[in-house]
Amino acid sequence: MRAPLAGLAVAAAAVLVASCSGGSPSTAPAADGGGANTDAKTTPAAPVIKISPAEGSATVRPDKRVVVTAANGSLEQVTVESDGKALPGDFDAKRTKWVSKAPLKPSSKYTVSARAVGGTTASSSFKTLKPKVELAVADVTPALKGEKVGVGAPIIVTFNQPVTQKAAVEQALEVESEKPSQGAWRWINDTTVIYRTAKFWQPHQKVTFTARLNGVQGGKDMYGVEDFTKSIRIGAAQIATIDTRKHKMIVKRDGKVVQTMLISAGNASTREYTTTSGVHLAMGKANPERMISPGRKKGDPGYYDLMINHAVRFSNSGEYVHALNNVWAQGRQNVSHGCINSRPDQARWYYNQVQRGDVITITGTNREMEWNNGWGFWQMPFKQWKKGSALA
Numbered sequence: 001m002r003a004p005l006a007g008l009a010v011a012a013a014a015v016l017v018a019s020c021s022g023g024s025p026s027t028a029p030a031a032d033g034g035g036a037n038t039d040a041k042t043t044p045a046a047p048v049i050k051i052s053p054a055e056g057s058a059t060v061r062p063d064k065r066v067v068v069t070a071a072n073g074s075l076e077q078v079t080v081e082s083d084g085k086a087l088p089g090d091f092d093a094k095r096t097k098w099v100s101k102a103p104l105k106p107s108s109k110y111t112v113s114a115r116a117v118g119g120t121t122a123s124s125s126f127k128t129l130k131p132k133v134e135l136a137v138a139d140v141t142p143a144l145k146g147e148k149v150g151v152g153a154p155i156i157v158t159f160n161q162p163v164t165q166k167a168a169v170e171q172a173l174e175v176e177s178e179k180p181s182q183g184a185w186r187w188i189n190d191t192t193v194i195y196r197t198a199k200f201w202q203p204h205q206k207v208t209f210t211a212r213l214n215g216v217q218g219g220k221d222m223y224g225v226e227d228f229t230k231s232i233r234i235g236a237a238q239i240a241t242i243d244t245r246k247h248k249m250i251v252k253r254d255g256k257v258v259q260t261m262l263i264s265a266g267n268a269s270t271r272e273y274t275t276t277s278g279v280h281l282a283m284g285k286a287n288p289e290r291m292i293s294p295g296r297k298k299g300d301p302g303y304y305d306l307m308i309n310h311a312v313r314f315s316n317s318g319e320y321v322h323a324l325n326n327v328w329a330q331g332r333q334n335v336s337h338g339c340i341n342s343r344p345d346q347a348r349w350y351y352n353q354v355q356r357g358d359v360i361t362i363t364g365t366n367r368e369m370e371w372n373n374g375w376g377f378w379q380m381p382f383k384q385w386k387k388g389s390a391l392a
Contacts, residue, residue: 047073049114049122057126062215062223063168066100066112073116082108103215104128106223128215133222135169136160137211138191140230142356148235151203152281153357154377155195155232157211162190164219166390169193172212172224177234178205186388188372198382200359203237203254235355240321242340244275244364247331249321249342251350258353261346262331264324266338271367272317273337278369279378280314280360285351287311293337294318304337309344310351314360316374321360323347 048071053060066087068078074095080087082105089100104110107130115121138160142149155175163169170185175195179202187193201207208231213224242249244265251259266275272294289311296303311322317338324341340362341347359378362369371379386392 045072047071047116047118047120049116049120051112051114051122051124053126055124059129060126062104062106062128063217068098068114070096070116073118075114076117077115079113080110082110105214106131106225131221131223133161135213135218135222135224137228140209143230143232148233148355150282150355150357150359151200151234151237152359152378154375155209157193159191161218161222165217168216169218170390172216174210175207177207184386184389186385187390194377196377196385201234203234205234207232207234238353238355239359242360242362244334244362259349261342263340263342264326264329264336265334265340267335268365274367275338275340275362275365276315276319276367276369277362277365278376280362280369281375282354282356282358282360283313283375284356285312285354287351310347312351312354321350
């Protein structure tokens with residue numbers, strides 16, 4: 001038993017020597033077998049903020065998004081401004097990225113400021129390019145100052161330049177009505193787009209049209225440079241119903257009959273002398289209006305050149321509701337060249353009451369109104385109308 005005891009004594013001495021050693025703790029095993037620096041904490045890396053577009057960029061496209069990201073951390077605040085106006089944007093779920101959600105204004109300087117949780121900050125500035133071609137709204141019809149329009153009124157928007165990127169431009173167009181309604185845009189050509197509701201507007205309300213064109217690309221090297229807003233007042237629901245077989249025109253205002261007029265319609269001896277049936281809209285009025293026979297010159301059979309009083313136009317093919325002192329025919333037979341004529345005093349009354357966009361529904365003839373004959377837009381089913389949208 002002496003040998004094992006001697007071995008045990010040597011081992012104990014080795015332990016005592018090791019425990020008193022002044023050597024590096026990193027080389028000495030700890031009681032639990034780990035290193036002596038196990039409890040030391042590692043300092044985390046500071047967040048790194050990255051901003052795009054890069055600092056000093058001078059020809060940034062207005063449709064480019066501003067993107068701010070944070071690595072090794074999360075964003076606390078991001079501000080993008082131009083001329084004191086903030087650019088809206090959204091954070092992602094973890095707040096490691098912020099992306100702008102509106103176009104940039106052309107020919108403008110932007111500053112970007114970002115702060116991460118923990119205090120790390122970053123800033124940047126850049127400039128947007130000046131468009132070679134500027135896109136703007138040239139006209140909105142019907143929307144004259146102080147005008148009230150009928151419940152069938154379209155919103156006809158004309159641009160100053162041909163639009164090739166129609167979807168982007170249409171996406172920027174907004175229509176808000178005080179009373180709910182459904183509607184859709186239809187492109188007629190590269191410069192004109194028309195908004196029509198599925199059903200007639202509800203009367204007596206304000207409709208606001210806004211074109212948020214600022215920074216929107218409408219074509220090659222073409223951007224909108226400013227937003228545009230127009231208010232449209234919808235007046236009373238004035239609807240005229242004309243039966244060419246009964247030779248009668250009934251006018252209702254907000255559902256109540258306010259006038260019954262005896263009329264004479266087109267004699268239907270030719271297609272051009274046949275009044276069009278369908279849903280028409282009052283497009284404008286004049287007193288007097290010069291009317292010249294279409295497709296004929298002076299001396300031809302059937303030629304006429306007349307000044308007619310209290311004329312309300314409802315097509316581009318030359319149809320009007322107007323005054324004519326031929327009471328012998330009104331209420332009895334159709335003898336006109338296609339227009340609806342009535343007794344002078346009643347025609348004057350209608351002329352004074354009518355609003356652009358008032359509905360004029362005509363029945364009793366075999367000539368249908370074409371949807372693109374003036375404002376014949378209600379002749380097209382709404383389901384088909386929507387197919388003219390660039391967003392469909």
